[in-house]
Amino acid sequence: MKYIVWISRVIVGILFIISGLIKLNDPMGFSFKLEEYFSTGVLNLPFLMPMALGISIFVVIVEVILGVLLLIGFKPKFTVWSLLLMIVFFTFLTFYSAYFNKVTDCGCFGDAVKLTPWESFTKDVILLVLILVLFFGRKYITPLFNTKTNWIVGGVALVACILFANHVLNHLPSVDFRPYKIGANIEEGMTVPEGAPEPIYEYAWRFKVGGEDKIVVTNGDYPSVDGEFVDVETTMIQKGYEPPVHDFTIEKDGEDFAAELLNEEKLVMVIAYDLAKSNYDAFAEVAKATKKAKESGYRVIGMSASSADLANRIKSQYGLEFDFYFTDETTLKTIVRSNPALLVLKRGTIQQKVHHNDIDELEF
Numbered sequence: 001m002k003y004i005v006w007i008s009r010v011i012v013g014i015l016f017i018i019s020g021l022i023k024l025n026d027p028m029g030f031s032f033k034l035e036e037y038f039s040t041g042v043l044n045l046p047f048l049m050p051m052a053l054g055i056s057i058f059v060v061i062v063e064v065i066l067g068v069l070l071l072i073g074f075k076p077k078f079t080v081w082s083l084l085l086m087i088v089f090f091t092f093l094t095f096y097s098a099y100f101n102k103v104t105d106c107g108c109f110g111d112a113v114k115l116t117p118w119e120s121f122t123k124d125v126i127l128l129v130l131i132l133v134l135f136f137g138r139k140y141i142t143p144l145f146n147t148k149t150n151w152i153v154g155g156v157a158l159v160a161c162i163l164f165a166n167h168v169l170n171h172l173p174s175v176d177f178r179p180y181k182i183g184a185n186i187e188e189g190m191t192v193p194e195g196a197p198e199p200i201y202e203y204a205w206r207f208k209v210g211g212e213d214k215i216v217v218t219n220g221d222y223p224s225v226d227g228e229f230v231d232v233e234t235t236m237i238q239k240g241y242e243p244p245v246h247d248f249t250i251e252k253d254g255e256d257f258a259a260e261l262l263n264e265e266k267l268v269m270v271i272a273y274d275l276a277k278s279n280y281d282a283f284a285e286v287a288k289a290t291k292k293a294k295e296s297g298y299r300v301i302g303m304s305a306s307s308a309d310l311a312n313r314i315k316s317q318y319g320l321e322f323d324f325y326f327t328d329e330t331t332l333k334t335i336v337r338s339n340p341a342l343l344v345l346k347r348g349t350i351q352q353k354v355h356h357n358d359i360d361e362l363e364f
Contacts, residue, residue, distance in 0.1 A: 005133060087127050273305055284318060301323065339356075
């Protein structure tokens with residue numbers, strides 16, 4: 001039992017630290033995932049949505065600290081109880097998401113590792129088993145260091161997490177796992193490679209045969225049935241290949257200009273997914289930077305999911321010398337974790353990407 005506890009302790013501790021650090025690298029992204037869980041269509045807890053960012057930071061720091069405490073064997077009773085309560089909650093959450101198909105990605109490992117709902121649930125069940133081993137064998141969890149050293153290690157870990165969270169929130173994630181990272185070409189990210197798996201559908205055809213319902217299941221072909229066709233139900237039984245960049249458009253007056261704009265030699269994108277929630281103080285710097293960009297031969301556009309009226313008011317108020325285009329809010333949130341932010345592109349390839357606090361670092 002002692003050795004099983006040791007193995008479980010190492011596996012759980014490392015997994016919690018890795019999972020927590022990946023999300024701590026991008027707490028804004030994890031907060032978007034929590035907003036999805038809190039939405040009316042999922043857990044129906046809309047009053048928690050304004051607190052999503054604070055909750056995300058607290059949860060991921062706790063996740064990392066519990067992993068550290070488990071590895072050093074400090075406060076084993078508190079640590080194991082906390083781990084058990086956390087994994088029971090997340091196991092319920094991932095089961096609910098998988099069974100009712102509410103959230104397609106739990107965000108357990110941020111954008112670094114994408115898991116399907118059932119894969120997330122399976123992962124949590126395995127962790128639950130390992131943590132139960134720790135719970136019933138907690139007498140074998142002994143400290144690696146003396147009490148003073150353990151307090152120091154735990155304290156240093158906590159302070160490091162807080163400083164790291166503060167850094168990425170005021171700049172951008174230190175490691176970008178998304179398909180819009182610097183060096184990525186957006187058009188190439190939208191391409192489906194030749195021979196990529198296609199989705200597989202199952203069709204349940206219903207006929208009236210001799211006054212009774214008869215259902216015939218096929219994978220697409222219309223069945224040869226001597227009866228009257230009533231209806232058909234279509235079910236996707238296997239997803240096809242989905243390119244990393246999808247739902248990307250740059251629209252104005254109902255027309256998509258993405259192909260044209262992504263072919264520009266010099267392009268600056270000012271991204272503000274929701275102008276009503278933007279940091280307005282930053283638009284003065286945006287105006288200066290975009291004016292300089294235009295003088296250097298760049299084409300400048302704004303991208304937002306806000307209304308044209310609000311975009312025009314912001315444009316007039318801050319003297320912005322560019323037009324705003326419409327792009328899906330989720331896509332804009334995925335592109336960059338800042339509102340507003342600036343991207344510099346060359347023929348669709350992202351050359352620079354900065355938080356509004358780092359606009360002065362742009363080079364034109």
